[in-house]
Amino acid sequence: MTKHNKVSARKSSALSQFFEGAKDTLPLIVGAIPFGIIFGTLAATAGLSFEATMGMSLFVFAGSSQFVCVSLVSAGTAWPMIVLTTFVVNLRHMLYGATMVPFYKNLNPLWKMVLAFGLTDETFAVAVSRYCQKDEAPDKHYYNLGSMVFMYTNWNLCTFIGLTAGKAFPGISNWGLDFAMPATFIGIVIPYLVSKPMWASVVTAGTVSILAGGLPHKLGLMAAALAGVIMGLVCEKIFHSKKELV
C-alpha cells in the first residue's frame, strides 16, 4: 500500500508499467495469433504429439525455430540435427541479450533469467524502445515483463487452439496449410532487405539451398545459411571500400 501511495501520482508503478507493456505489445500479438494457430495445426499434421507440441511452446518459446522444427520433423530429421538447426535459427537472439545487458544490470539473477527467457523478436522490439525513453521510471522491467507475459500466454493459447483445430478437422493436412510457413517467413524476411549485402546474402542462401538440397540430414540448410552469411559479409566489405573510393 505504501508503495502504491508513493508512486501512484506518476505512471511508474509496477502494475501500470506491466499493463502498459502488455498494451504496447498488442499490434504484434495480432500478427502472432495466426502464426501460433498455424504452428499448432502443422505440428499435429507433421506427426508431433500433443504433449510435445505444447511442451515446445511452453519451454522453447521461439516461433520461427518451432516452425523450422516442424518442417524438419515432417522430413524425418533426427533430433540432434533439429537442436543444432534451432541453435543456428535462434542465434540472432544473442544480439538482443547483448543489447539488454546495460538495462538489466541492476536486476537480480532470477529477473534476468525470466526476462531472458522471454526475449522474443516481438518483446525485444517493444521493451528496448521503452528502455531507451528518457524518463527515469524505476519499473521498466515490469513493462518488459508485461510484454513477455502477454506474448507467452497468447503463443501457448494459439498453439492449443491450432492443435484442437487439427484434431477437429483430421483432413487438415491436405488443405495445403503448409504454405503458411513459407508465407510467414517471406513476410519476416522482406523487412530485412534494405541493403545490397542483405540482398546478396538472401539470394545466395536461396540458391545454395536448392543446389545443396540433396545433402543428408538437411545439411543443405546449414550450408545455405552459412553461404548467405559469408556472402553478406563479403559484399559489405566490397560496397564499403567502394564507398570509401568515391
Next chain:
Amino acid sequence: MFGTGIQVNEIYMIAGMALVTFGIRYIMFPISGRFQFPELFERGLKYAPPAVLTAIIVPSVLMPTGDILNLKLSNPYLIGALVACAMGGLFKNLLLTIVVSMIVFLGFQWVFAMG
C-alpha cells in the same frame, strides 16, 4: 519420426531446443564485461535470420514434393510465394502478406485440383 503420445525422442528434442534457445538469450548477462565476441562474428550475426529463413522458403516453394524442381506457373506454392513477396514489398504488413498469399495459394490449388 514420432507417433502418438509423447516419445523419448521428442523429450530429448524439446529439452535440447529449450536449452540452446535459453542459453542464447541468457549467455550475454553472465559473461558481459568479461568477454567480447570477434567483430566479424557480431557483424555476421545479422545476416543469419534472413539467410536461414530464405534457405527454408526456397526449397519448400520450388520443390514442394521434396525432390523435383518445379518452376512451372502451375505450381501453387510458387504463385503464392510470388504474391507474398509482392504484398510484403508493397505493404510491409506481416498479417496482410500471410492472409492474401494464403488465399491466392488455396485458390490456385483448388483450381488445379478441379482441372
